[in-house]
Amino acid sequence: MKMKYVYPAVFTREERGFFVKFPDIQPCYTEGATLEEAVIMAKDVLERRIEEVLERGEALPAASDIDSLAGGSDKKAAIKKPDSAIKKPDNFIAIQTYL
Secondary structure (H helix, E strand, C coil), rough: CEEEEEEEEEEECCEEEEEEEECCCCEEEEEEEHHHHHHHHHHHHHHHHHHHHHHCCCCCCCCCCCCHHCCCCCEEEEECCCCEEEECCEEEEEEECCC
């Protein structure tokens, strides 16, 4: 049975596209030329990082509450609407994966 993992990701618009980091799992970051590419790359890097941690027999950190990371602001965005998600410099999107 596959387990579901959900971690918040911080998407930052840059000149060349979007930089993505996962504050709860370090080091875990990536980038993409477009928002759609950045979301795909974020899911991929999160899956690889989770697999690495589990293979070493380590415990995964608890995921931060997206509201606490965003400070209760309108920076959080749903993964279902990535086209409209990034309007400010830093935005938070919950990325989920099954391993």
